[in-house]
Amino acid sequence: MTTPRRVTVALTGASGVQYGLRLIECLVAAEVEVSVLISKAAHVVIATETSFKLPAAPAKLAAELVERFAAAPEQIKVYGKEDWFAPVASGSGAPAAMVICPCSGGTLSALATGASNNLIERAGDVALKERRQLIIVPRETPLHAVHLEHMLTLTRMGAVIMPAAPGFYHQPQSVADLVDFIVARILDQLGVEQSLIASWGANTR
Numbered sequence: 152m153t154t155p156r157r158v159t160v161a162l163t164g165a166s167g168v169q170y171g172l173r174l175i176e177c178l179v180a181a182e183v184e185v186s187v188l189i190s191k192a193a194h195v196v197i198a199t200e201t202s203f204k205l206p207a208a209p210a211k212l213a214a215e216l217v218e219r220f221a222a223a224p225e226q227i228k229v230y231g232k233e234d235w236f237a238p239v240a241s242g243s244g245a246p247a248a249m250v251i252c253p254c255s256g257g258t259l260s261a262l263a264t265g266a267s268n269n270l271i272e273r274a275g276d277v278a279l280k281e282r283r284q285l286i287i288v289p290r291e292t293p294l295h296a297v298h299l300e301h302m303l304t305l306t307r308m309g310a311v312i313m314p315a316a317p318g319f320y321h322q323p324q325s326v327a328d329l330v331d332f333i334v335a336r337i338l339d340q341l342g343v344e345q346s347l348i349a350s351w352g353a354n355t356r
């Protein structure tokens with residue numbers, strides 16, 4: 152397994168920001184450099200669903216995440232929604248993999264139609280056009296036909312759709328266990344070694 156050196160993680164305004172925050176934490180622990188993008192709506196969801204008090208300004212947010220996740224000083228980079236000169240905005244600078252976790256129906260739609268109206272959408276567009284690894288973790292229920300069509304469109308374009316739908320066969324004892332189920336499967340997709348949840352067949356018989 153070759154661990155990626157750099158990964159982009161985007162949090163959008165769907166419920167389940169805990170998945171994205173835990174993913175950043177695990178990537179940092181695996182010594183991956185993480186480019187973080189957080190939408191305005193995601194900040195609202197973070198304030199609603201967690202006790203995190205995250206500043207909006209990218210530099211302050213980066214410093215906060217570095218401290219919270221005990222990262223090396225340059226290991227976490229945060230870019231603003233219209234920072235078009237960020238490395239993630241171009242195929243020549245973007246990391247080999249991007250994860251949008253959680254992904255709102257709005258961002259899903261923008262990706263499926265190539266909207267690119269903010270840096271998250273642009274970075275996703277770059278990943279698709281460059282045929283890089285793009286993992287999308289949508290969270291919505293129920294789903295209407297357009298949601299489903301967008302997921303099919305993006306799958307056909309090479310993205311991997313991983314709905315935030317944890318399994319229960321590891322007998323979760325806490326919300327953290329459920330979060331770790333999804334994060335473990337994302338890390339598996341990225342090729343980052345993880346010991347959060349065993350792979351199928353290791354202890355499920």
Ligand SMILES: Cc1cc2nc3c(=O)[nH]c(=O)nc-3n(C[C@H](O)[C@H](O)[C@H](O)COP(=O)(O)O)c2cc1C
Nearest residue numbers: 163164165166190192193199255256257258290291
């Ligand atoms: C607490 C909260 C929970 C939300 N949950 C979802 C959700 O699960 N799925 C979704 O698609 N949108 C959800 N939304 C709505 C999105 O945040 C909204 O559509 C927003 O425009 C998405 O913008 P973004 O994709 O730029 O982050 C939620 C909003 C709030 C405030």
